[in-house]
Amino acid sequence: MxxxxxxxxxxxxxxxxxxxxxxxxxxxxxxxxxxxxxxxxxxxxxxxxxxxxxxxxxxxxxxxxxxxxxxxxxxxxxxxxxxxxxxxxxxxxxxxxxxxxxxxxxxxxxxxxxxxxxxxxxxxxxxxxxxxxxxxxxxxxxxxxxxxxxxxxxxxxxxxxxxxxxxxxxxxxxxxxxxxxxxxxxxxxxxxxxxxxxxxxxxxxxxxxxxxxxxxxxxxxxYGMAGAVLAKADGPSVEPHSTGDKPDKLIVLFRHVVRAMLVPDLAHVLxxxxxxxxxxxxxxxxxxxxxxxxxxxxxxxxxxxxxxxxxxxxxxxxxxxxxxxxxxxNFPSVDPGARHLAMVEQVVQLYDRLVAPVAPATGEAADLLDLLRGLDLDGYVRLVEGLRAEDPGDPTLFDRRWPVARLRELAAPPR
Incomplete structure (x- = not known):
């Protein structure tokens, strides 16, 4: 069929x-x-x-x-x-x-x-x-x-x-x-x-x-929940394949982690x-x-x-x-680039203006915020490519959380 x-x-x-x-x-x-x-x-x-x-x-x-x-x-x-x-x-x-x-x-x-x-x-x-x-x-x-x-x-x-x-x-x-x-x-x-x-x-x-x-x-x-169907060029897909098979999966998952940790009110909106x-x-x-x-x-x-x-x-x-x-x-490509980083930076800006005055980040979320404030395009690309390299064999999707210390290591320039 x-x-x-x-x-x-x-x-x-x-x-x-x-x-x-x-x-x-x-x-x-x-x-x-x-x-x-x-x-x-x-x-x-x-x-x-x-x-x-x-x-x-x-x-x-x-x-x-x-x-x-x-x-x-x-x-x-x-x-x-x-x-x-x-x-x-x-x-x-x-x-x-x-x-x-x-x-x-x-x-x-x-x-x-x-x-x-x-x-x-x-x-x-x-x-x-x-x-x-x-x-x-x-x-x-x-x-x-x-x-x-x-x-x-x-x-x-x-x-x-x-x-x-x-x-x-x-x-x-x-x-x-x-x-x-x-x-x-x-x-x-x-x-x-x-x-x-x-x-x-x-x-x-x-x-x-x-x-x-x-x-x-x-x-x-x-995607991200039971009942959601993403119809792709080769046919309809449900999780874990809707997100799991996306070429920009790690871009999507990393952006969700940023949103969920900095804006916990939206953590349930994948x-x-x-x-x-x-x-x-x-x-x-x-x-x-x-x-x-x-x-x-x-x-x-x-x-x-x-x-x-x-x-x-x-x-x-x-x-x-x-x-x-x-x-x-008109959307950006599946490779990490300036427009993807801009969307992460925009979440940080929204946090600064709307969330920080009423519920400032603490603990791991505060550490993530500190990393993001210093993240340039080269570092962002290194981070996403590093997450991709470590991804095979990891079945988790939107529940995934990376230690900020590891994210720092991936974003850091090579020595």
Whole structure:
């Protein structure tokens, strides 16, 4: 049976929903392995959403930069996923027959250089499809440049930005969240522009936020926990293979150790930066005004602020099926480099500003902090390569903790 998941294949995208419908009706049919895993997650999501009572409006936000290719169909572009129409179809399927569940989409153009821009291309698709501009099933586009020029005000730090180049993806997501909250959404989700995470799985995030006592955020996890499936080029993978077989495994695990030791409130969130999160809008409103980071770790700051305001238990994790979509990616390589070190340094900066004033590091965590403050790029590369050399035969993943003394030895320049 074909194991792979092709996000550019409209038949596969529809097959997920057909298979999920069959699962809900106890009439499953043979489909590719990766499609089956996604369909099962989608069916469970629908069950959980249908069990909720009371009205709820969900707004889905994503950022766009250079997304005109993936926005096109596969017939128009080799990487075309037709993601606007497919996302609408996924949300329609999820909410069909649930009159008290409504949704809207708000995409934010992050200064896209394409011509036409991502905003222009998406607006044209929405107009051609006749999607509403407000209310249930509304599909709209926001340009970050317009927000920076004319508002609304997002936060004191955000309001100092003068260019989309200063924000990266974080500024767009935060602007979209703030606008969605102000417009009256009950639950706000952000995701990636591509189809890596099927929006029909959102019921599994909305349910704990709406029905869970004290839950303010549900965070999709691509790996690190039971039920999470990472669909790779050679087929779907679960732990210990999802993380254990990643070429950048030690980069991921070391970054988690840094987060877990310096920010213990987030130690249970193994996949902090998965682009599939849902938030209670009322809880999010006062926190957004305090966010100051707009780079790769903006969402880590957001989670820290929520955990400090509502307690670590208010952040729950949910397994998802996530398809790796490396076409046209803007992410760093799998080899340790400056952008990976920058993400570690950003965690240290968040610790200094948010955690140290209330819960300063002690013991081994303080020793780790001291090491990180003096870690340059060459030392970081040596450290990761040293961890890789020692890795064979070690089955532990996110539970792994290295003695700081050993990390110092690995980072030290050769004599």
């Amino acid at each position: 074909q194991p792979t998941r092709d996000l550019t294949d409209p038949e596969q995208n529809e097959a997920v929903l057909r298979s999920a419908s069959a699962l809900l009706a106890d009439a499953g049919a043979a489909v590719p392995v990766a499609v089956d895993a996604e369909a099962r997650a989608v069916a469970d999501s629908r069950r959980r959403l249908a069990a909720l009572t009371g009205p709820v409006h969900l707004t889905v936000v994503w950022a766009m930069y250079g997304e005109t290719g993936r926005m096109a169909t596969r017939a128009q572009h080799p990487h075309g996923e037709d993601f606007v129409r497919v996302k609408v179809r996924q949300l329609d399927w999820l909410t069909a027959g649930l009159p008290e569940v409504t949704w809207s989409i708000l995409a934010v153009d992050d200064g896209c250089p394409d011509r036409p821009s991502s905003a222009e291309a998406m607006a044209a698709i929405a107009a051609a499809e006749g999607y509403p501009t407000e209310g249930h099933r509304a599909v709209s586009v926001l340009r970050l440049a317009d927000v920076l020029e004319a508002g609304p005000s997002i936060s004191p730090a955000f309001d100092t930005l003068t260019s989309t180049d200063q924000s990266r993806k974080g500024g767009s997501i935060l602007a979209g969240l703030a606008v969605a909250v102000a417009a009256g959404a009950d639950v706000v989700c952000y995701t990636d522009a591509d189809l890596s995470a099927n929006l029909a799985m959102l019921g599994s995030l909305v349910a704990p936020v709406v029905a869970g006592e004290g839950v303010v955020a549900a965070l999709g996890q691509r 996949d902090t930066q998965a682009g599939f999160k849902a938030f209670d809008a009322a809880a999010l409103r006062p926190v957004l005004s305090r966010v100051t980071a707009f780079h790769e770790t903006f969402d880590v700051e957001l989670l820290i602020l929520l955990a400090q305001a509502f307690g670590p238990a208010s952040l729950v994790v949910e397994p998802i099926v996530f398809t790796e979509d490396l076409a046209a990616t």
